[in-house]
Amino acid sequence: MYQDAFHYKIINSLLAQIPAGIQYNVLHNGIDNAKQLKIQSPNCIVLNFDILEYYEFDHTVQPITPFSQNFLQIVDAHPDTKFVLMCQVENVQKELTHARIDIVRSSSGLCREDEAYKALLPETKKNLNSKKKFICLNRHPKQYRINLVSYLLALDLDQHGTISFHKKNALAPTWLERVSWDLTDNQKQHVRPLLEHGYDKLKKSTLENSLHEVDKIYSEKIDNAKNFDLHLRSMYQDHFVEIVSESAFNIPFYGASEKFKNSVYGYVFPILIGGTGLVDFLRNLGFDMFDDVIDHSYDSIPDPLDRLCAAVDLNRKLLSEDGLAKTLWIKNQHRFLHNVEFIKTALFDKIQHRAQEDFGKVRWNTV
Secondary structure, eight states: OOOOHHHHHHHHHHHTTSOTTOOOEEEESOOSOTTTOOOOSSEEEEEOOOGGGOTTOOTTTOSSOHHHHHHHHHHHHOTTOEEEEEESOSOGGGTOOOTTEEEEEOOOGGGTTHHHHHHOOOOOOOOTTOOOOEEEOOOSOOHHHHHHHHHHHHTTGGGGEEEOOOOGGGOOSSGGGGOOSOOOHHIIIIIHHHHHHHHHHHHHOOGGGGGHHHHHHHHTTOOHHHHIIIIIHHHHTTOSEEEEEOSOOSSSOOOOOHHHHHHHHTTOEEEEESSTTHHHHHHHHTOOOOTTTSOOGGGGOOSHHHHHHHHHHTTHHHHHSTTHHHHHHHHTHHHHHHHHHHIIIIIHHHHHHHHHHHHHTOOOOOO
16 A cells, blocks of 8 residues: 555654563564564564555455455464554454554555645636536446445446546446346346446446546646646536545445545545445544535445445436535535545544554564
C-alpha cells in the first residue's frame, strides 16, 4: 500500500516513545517469505502491512486473506516474539486475533497526501443546467465494478449519469466467468438475468472512451490531489451524486481511499460501493453521510451482490428523477462544506490521536 509523509511522521513519533530497554527490530514489507524469515528480537514491529494487496479476495469463499495467513505463520514460527503491527487499514483485528499480536492503526487511507488535500479547494460550482444526476468512475476491472456497471446499464441508468469503465478487452466472454460469488436462488432468478443483460451491453458500449481524465493520474504520475484539481474538478461540476467504487468490496471494510475523499471535495452525495460497514465507519469518524438524502441501509448487508444491488435500488429515484438530486444539492451546500472542513481540520488529528491510543496499549515483551 502507498505510504506517505503523514504515515511516516506518526510511525517515527511512536517509535521514539518505545520505553528504554525494550529490544525490538522493524520489518518493512518483509513478511513475504515466512519460511525463510528468522527473527531474533523479543519484539518485532511490522510496518506497511498491506492486507489490501488482494483486492479481489472474497471473504464469502475464504475466511482469511493470504497475506494475513502468511503473517500468522510467521508469528507461529517465532513463539518467543511479540509482534506489533502498524498499518493503514481498518478492521485488521478481524483476521489477526492472536495473543502475541498488538495492532496499531497508525494511519488511514483517508490521510494520504494530507498536506496536498489540506491546500486543495473543493469544487463548489455546479452546472445547474446539467441533465446528469450522478457520476461513477471505474478503472481497474475488478469483479464488483464489472457487476456494478453491468447493473447500472441493465437498469438504463447510463442515460442519467456519467459511467466510466476501463479495459473492456479484459472482459470474459460471459458474465459468469467474472463472478466468484455463490448466487442465492433469488439472485439466480431475479438478478442474474439483469446482470447478464447489462454485461452484454457493457461489452458493446463505448464507456472506455470517457476515462481520459481518470487515466491521466497514471500516465502523468501525479498525486491524487493534483489529479483532482487538474482533471476531475470539471467532471464534478456536472454531477450531484457519486457512486463511489472503493478499492475493496468483497471483504469487510478496510477503510476508504482518495476515491471517497474526492467525492467530498467534489461536493456530491456519496453512495459507497465498499465493504460491509464502510458507511458506518465514516459516519462515526465524523463525516456527514447525508442519511436523510441517501438510503445507506445497504451498508449492513453481508451478501456482496445483494449489497451492491441495494446501493443502487434504494437510491434509484435520486439517480434518475429529474430535478431531485439538483434540488437536494442546492438545499445542502453547507453540509458539503462541513465535510471538507472536517478533512482539513479534524480528520488528521483524530487519526493521530487514535494511533497514540493504540500504541499506548501495546504490551511489550520485556524478556
